[in-house]
Amino acid sequence: xxxxxxxxxxxxxxxxxxxxxxxxxxxxxxxxxxxxxxxxxxxxxxxxxxxxxxxxxxxxxxxxxxxxxxxxxxxxxxxxxxxxxxxxxxxxxxxxxxxxxxxxxxxxxxxxxxxxxxxxxxxxxxxxxxxxxxxxxxxxxxxxxxxxxxxxxxxxxxxxxxxxxxxxxxxxxxxxxxxxxxxxxxxxxxxxxxxxxxxxxxxxxxxxxxxxxxxxxxxxxxxxxxxxxxxxxxxxxxxxxxxxxxxxxxxxxxxxxxxxxxxxxxxxxxxxxxxxxxxxxxxxxx
Amino acid sequence: xxxxxxxxxxxxxxxxxxxxxxxxxxxxxxxxxxxxxxxxxxxxxxxxxxxxxxxxxxxxxxxxxxxxxxxxxxxxxxxxxxxxxxxxxxxxxxxxxxxxxxxxxxxxxxxxx
Numbered sequence: 001x002x003x004x005x006x007x008x009x010x011x012x013x014x015x016x017x018x019x020x021x022x023x024x025x026x027x028x029x030x031x032x033x034x035x036x037x038x039x040x041x042x043x044x045x046x047x048x049x050x051x052x053x054x055x056x057x058x059x060x061x062x063x064x065x066x067x068x069x070x071x072x073x074x075x076x077x078x079x080x081x082x083x084x085x086x087x088x089x090x091x092x093x094x095x096x097x098x099x100x101x102x103x104x105x106x107x108x109x110x111x112x113x114x115x116x117x118x119x120x121x122x123x124x125x126x127x128x129x130x131x132x133x134x135x136x137x138x139x140x141x142x143x144x145x146x147x148x149x150x151x152x153x154x155x156x157x158x159x160x161x162x163x164x165x166x167x168x169x170x171x172x173x174x175x176x177x178x179x180x181x182x183x184x185x186x187x188x189x190x191x192x193x194x195x196x197x198x199x200x201x202x203x204x205x206x207x208x209x210x211x212x213x214x215x216x217x218x219x220x221x222x223x224x225x226x227x228x229x230x231x232x233x234x235x236x237x238x239x240x241x242x243x244x245x246x247x248x249x250x251x252x253x254x255x256x257x258x259x260x261x262x263x264x265x266x267x268x269x270x271x272x273x274x275x276x277x278x279x280x281x282x283x284x285x286x
Numbered sequence: 287x288x289x290x291x292x293x294x295x296x297x298x299x300x301x302x303x304x305x306x307x308x309x310x311x312x313x314x315x316x317x318x319x320x321x322x323x324x325x326x327x328x329x330x331x332x333x334x335x336x337x338x339x340x341x342x343x344x345x346x347x348x349x350x351x352x353x354x355x356x357x358x359x360x361x362x363x364x365x366x367x368x369x370x371x372x373x374x375x376x377x378x379x380x381x382x383x384x385x386x387x388x389x390x391x392x393x394x395x396x397x398x399x
Contacts, residue, residue, distance in 0.1 A: 195381045197367070202374040211340040212329050 087158025160281030185265030194253025226283025315395030
């Protein structure tokens with residue numbers, strides 16, 4: 001499917017943005033992540049020619065100078081610091097069986113955030129960092145954590161922090177199941193839902209930089225890079241799972257369960273679209 | 287007394303036509319338009335008299351001049367995706383966010399802006 005390419009060309013037409021070579025709808029049913037990737041990136045870089053590519057990972061701050069000033073003012077004492085410290089401590093603390101989180105991951109879990117999510121050819125599913133962390137716990141006889149905040153956000157905050165600056169490197173193996181997962185994620189992202197009839201793309205592709213009330217909408221390009229985030233609105237940390245669930249609720253839709261296969265597919269799609277951009281998490285957002 | 291009441295009522299009626307009652311208070315449509323669980327128009331539109339508006343949609347001003355046909359404005363609030371499939375404006379009528387009566391009240395209010 002070339003959903004993004006189709007939508008982007010319509011959006012572009014509406015916005016009267018002259019993107020040269022808007023794709024013709026040839027071979028509309030083929031799944032072509034590379035072509036999607038190029039169209040996706042071109043759309044954002046042409047719409048925001050003054051935003052350096054790597055700055056998209058800073059979300060709303062890349063779109064709004066005033067907001068950026070406020071962010072820079074608090075960045076000396078970032079509100080997510082406690083989560084990094086806590087995550088680090090959790091990583092250093094063995095489970096009851098003596099194993100550690102590091103034992104579950106390559107390179108002891110340090111500096112690997114940019115490789116998640118990945119498609120696992122054995123189980124035939126997308127494995128996100130959050131899922132891998134809870135599976136690590138369960139494999140070692142520990143209870144899984146809530147996916148949305150607290151301990152989970154501390155663990156991913158630490159793992160993101162040790163990976164800052166590393167470019168996203170998401171791979172889609174040449175396997176029909178991986179391509180199907182990618183496609184399902186893409187479809188979910190562009191499908192309208194909820195009483196308010198919004199898709200994820202309604203805000204983050206069609207309206208990045210615009211305001212809902214006083215809030216500045218983040219661009220979809222790079223939107224995964226800052227996860228997990230401290231949100232003032234939440235008065236605490238939240239994971240990618242939390243962001244997806246709250247987005248669904250805000251449009252008065254029915255959220256999926258955190259780490260539902262479809263949510264993981266969405267994260268897979270979005271992360272692939274962010275390939276090459278640096279990890280910036282954990283982040284702070286209004 | 288009775289006479290005064292009558293004139294007050296007349297003033298209210300006249301005020302309704304002008305977009306406010308005799309005391310200059312807001313039309314019921316304004317509360318519906320600004321209510322976050324109802325129209326929540328300010329999330330995306332700048333409307334005179336409302337605080338902290340968003341800008342996904344155009345400013346709602348000069349409405350009489352822009353929409354001489356009331357049916358057109360009502361239809362936009364009811365379901366703008368019919369006219370523009372790419373719009374992000376929620377279909378307030380089709381998705382039962384607002385009743386027909388509430389939409390009419392909001393349109394009354396919008397014509398005062």
